[in-house]
Amino acid sequence: MPYRDVVSKQVLIWACTAVGARMPVAMAPLALVFLVRERPGGYSLGAMIAAAYVIGEILCAPVLGMRLRPERARLHLAVGLAVGAAAFAGLGGLPDAHPAVLAGLAFVAGAAPAAATGGLRTLLTTLVPERAAAQALSVESILTAAVWAASPAAVAGLALGAAPAVPLRLAAVLMASSAAGLWFLPAAWGVGGRAGADAPLARVLAGAWPVYVTGAASLTLLGLSELVLPALLEQRGIGVGWSGPLLAGMAVGGGLGAFLHGLRAWPGRLRTHSMLLMTGTAACTTLAALIPHTAGIAVALVVGGMLQSAAMLTRNLALRAALPARAHAAGYSVMYAAAGAGYAATGSLAGALLRVVAPSTAVLAGVGVTLLLSAVGWWGEVRRAGRSARGADAAVAGTGARPGARPGAEGPAIGGRGDAEHCL
Numbered sequence: 001m002p003y004r005d006v007v008s009k010q011v012l013i014w015a016c017t018a019v020g021a022r023m024p025v026a027m028a029p030l031a032l033v034f035l036v037r038e039r040p041g042g043y044s045l046g047a048m049i050a051a052a053y054v055i056g057e058i059l060c061a062p063v064l065g066m067r068l069r070p071e072r073a074r075l076h077l078a079v080g081l082a083v084g085a086a087a088f089a090g091l092g093g094l095p096d097a098h099p100a101v102l103a104g105l106a107f108v109a110g111a112a113p114a115a116a117t118g119g120l121r122t123l124l125t126t127l128v129p130e131r132a133a134a135q136a137l138s139v140e141s142i143l144t145a146a147v148w149a150a151s152p153a154a155v156a157g158l159a160l161g162a163a164p165a166v167p168l169r170l171a172a173v174l175m176a177s178s179a180a181g182l183w184f185l186p187a188a189w190g191v192g193g194r195a196g197a198d199a200p201l202a203r204v205l206a207g208a209w210p211v212y213v214t215g216a217a218s219l220t221l222l223g224l225s226e227l228v229l230p231a232l233l234e235q236r237g238i239g240v241g242w243s244g245p246l247l248a249g250m251a252v253g254g255g256l257g258a259f260l261h262g263l264r265a266w267p268g269r270l271r272t273h274s275m276l277l278m279t280g281t282a283a284c285t286t287l288a289a290l291i292p293h294t295a296g297i298a299v300a301l302v303v304g305g306m307l308q309s310a311a312m313l314t315r316n317l318a319l320r321a322a323l324p325a326r327a328h329a330a331g332y333s334v335m336y337a338a339a340g341a342g343y344a345a346t347g348s349l350a351g352a353l354l355r356v357v358a359p360s361t362a363v364l365a366g367v368g369v370t371l372l373l374s375a376v377g378w379w380g381e382v383r384r385a386g387r388s389a390r391g392a393d394a395a396v397a398g399t400g401a402r403p404g405a406r407p408g409a410e411g412p413a414i415g416g417r418g419d420a421e422h423c424l
Contacts, residue, residue, distance in 0.1 A: 002135055002262060002263050002264065003135050003138075003139070003262065005128055005129050005131065005132035005135065006128050006132055006135050006136050006139050008127065008128075010127045010185065011124070011127055011128065011136075011139070013181060013184045013185060014120070014123065014124055014127060014185060015139075015143055016181055017120065017178050017181035017182060017184075017185065018120050018124075018140070018143060018178075019143065019147060019174070019178075020174045020175060020176075020177045020178030020181060021081060021113065021116045021117075021120060021174075021175060021178040022117070022143075022144060022147050023147050023150075023151060023171070023174050024084070024088060024109075024171035024172075024174050024175045025057075025110075025113075025117075026147050026148050026151035027151045027154065027155050027167055027168075027170075027171050028050070028053050028088075028106075028109065028110070028168075028171065029050040029053065029054070030050075030151070030152055030155045030156070030167075031155045031159065031167035031168050031171065032046055032049045032050045032053060032091070032102075032106060032168075033046030033047065033049075033050060034046070034155060034156070034159035034160075034164045034167065035049075035091065035095055035102070035159075035164050035165060035168060036049065036095075036099070036102070036164075037164070038164070045099055048099070048103065049099065049102050049103050049106050050106070051344075052103040052104075052106045052107045052110070053106040053107065053109060053110040054110060054340060054343075054344055055107065055110070056106070056107040056108065056109070056110030056111035056112075056114070057110040057111065057114050057336075057337070057340050058337045058340045058341050058344065059111065059337075060110070060111035060112070060114040060115075061114035061115060061117070061118070061333045061334070061336045061337035061340070062205075062330070062333055062334045062337045064076075064080065064111075064114050064115035064333065065114075065115045065118045065119075065329055065330040065331075065332070065333020065334060065336075066201055066202070066205070066330045066333070067115075068115050068118070068119055068329045068330060068333070070122075070188055070189050070325075070326060070329070071188045072187075072188065073119055073122075073123065073187070073188050073189060073329070074182050074183070074185065074186070074187040074188065075187075076115065076119070077113075077115065077116055077119045077120070077179075077182055078179045078182045078183070080112045080113045080114070080115055080116060081112075081113045081116055081175050081176070081178050081179035081182070082175075082176065082179045083108065083112035083113070084108070084109050084110075084112040084113035084175050085172045085173075085175035085176040085179065086172070087105045087106075087108040087109035087112065088109050088168050088169075088171040088172035088175060089168075089169065089172035090105045091105045091106065091109065091165075091168045092165045092166070092167075092168035092169035092171070092172055093165070093169070095164060095165040109171075113175065114333065114336070114337075115329070115333050116178075117332065117333065117336045118328075118329045118330065118331070118332030118333035118334075118335070118336060119329045119332075119333075121137070121140060121316070121328075121329075121332045122189060122328045122329040122332060123185060123186070123189055124136050124137075124139075124140060125137070125320070125328075126186070126189040127185075127186075133317070133320065134261075134262055134265070134313075134317060135262040137262075137313055137316050137317065137320075138258045138259060138261055138262025138313060139258075139262070141254070141255070141257075141258030141261075141309050141312065141313055142255045142258045142259055144254075145251050145252065145254040145255030145258060145305075145309060146251075146255055148251045148254075149248050149251035149252055149255070152244060152247070152248070153244070153248070154167065154170075155167045156244075158170065201326075201327055201330060204323060204324065204327050205323070205327060205330055205331055205334055207322070207384070208319055208322045208323055208331060209380060210271075210376075210377045210378070210379075210380025210381040210383075210384060211315055211318050211319045211322060211335070211377065211381070212319075212334060212335055212338040212377075213338070213373055213376055213377035213380065214271075214274055214278070214311075214315055214373070214374055214377030214378065214381075215312065215315040215319075215335045215338055215339050215342075215377075216338040216339055216341060216342030216373060217278060217342060217370050217371075217373035217374045217377060218274075218278060218281070218308055218311045218312045218315060218339070218342075219312075219339040219340075219342045219343045219346075220342045220343065220345070220346040220366065220369065220370045220373065221278075221281050221282065221285050221304070221308060221346075221366070221367070221370050222250075222305075222308055222343070223342070223343035223344075223346035223347055223350075224285065224346050224350060224363060224366040224367070224370075225247070225250060225285060225288065225301060225304070226247055227346065227347050227350050227351075228350050228354070228359050228362055228363050228366075229243045229246060229247065230243045231354055231359040231362075232288075232289060232297075232359040232360060232363065233246075233297075234359075235358060235359045235360060236292050236297075238294050238297075242294055245298075246294075246297060246298055246301055247301075249298055249301060249302050249305070250301040250302060250304065250305035251305060252302070252305070253301070253302035253303065253304070253305030253306045253309070254305040254306065254308060254309035255309070256306055257305065257306030257307060257308070257309035257310045258309045258310065258313060260306070260310075261309070261310045261313050262313075270314050270317055270318040270321070271318065271378055271381040271382065271385075273310075273311075273314045274311055274314040274315060274318065274374075274377075274378070275374060275375075275378045277307045277308075277310050277311035277314065278307075278311050278370070278371070278374040279371070279374075280303075280304075280307040281304050281307040281308045281311060282367045282370055282371055282374075284300045284301070284303050284304030284307065285300070285304055285363060285366075285367050286363070286364060286367050287300040288300040288301055288304065288363070289359075289360040289363035289364055289367075290360060315335065316332070316335070318381070319331050319332065319335055322384075342373075346366055346369075349362075349365070349366060349369065350362050350363075350366060353365055353366075
């Protein structure tokens, strides 16, 4: 059973902690819109406050991730989550506050726990044997898909059935419980002695830029589907109420894709996997933009969600292989920020295009941008691998080692299984 090594009490505690940390993130944008939607210009105001939240995440994820030290990981993450919980509590307790106050609290709610995603992901991979790293990341993706599938319904139900501030109060409770859950997990994680351990962290992280580019590309299609879908359904004469179930189906597809990806080891290079999966996701998004029937759109989104989730998994695995262990949490945080930036850029592009072109045309333009980003990332990874190979050859020549030896940056990445791009 491929997932046997992931099943443990510690991983279960981690899962509960991760849900507490990520459910508020998934709930926040929609919850902030519901919070102020009954004010004059409520939807525009809600979008602005939600934008402040996202900006806080994007700006602070790499900064806090780089400051996260493995030997004091629990304390760093707990403080960030506790401050985030306080900010959510402020939003839920002051629903009638001035918009500037709400925007400031939203910024803090997004910024303070921004390193939690990278830190918790790194912690998870230390709780399982090295050979089960891919399965652990698959489990994380399944959990994330479940959270994102449940969050919109939870926010809408609580905001409309109870009060607009209730979802944010729940977010505060969940994030506070996540901070408490960290104390049942290891206080630190180990750092390996891989090559590059003495290099400045910023330079090490910058060297993995192609992975960040393709990671951002994988989220642009998700953002495109979420943000343009209501307008696209309207263009097709389909009720916009279908957007919720269709997006939930896409999230379920993402969870299924992550599960299937973790069932076996896939031959080939991670960058090749990523490019193929991104191309497939782009094809599904294109079909969703062109198919006139609800059932066809649903199938395209579910399959696209499966492929997108698997593509994001390959990016996480590639990043893990490209960086030394001490840089994993920071690298995941930078990836998180890059993905958020890609999502936000897609939203801006879609919003601008929807004013002058049909929704289906806006989707196709976004697909083109995504494929361009994917190609740039793939080219960067190929170029990086070539430089590493040349460096290894030079090292062999200088040390007199046998030609079959493979030192250098592309050395053992996962479980000592050779070239990082052959780790699956």
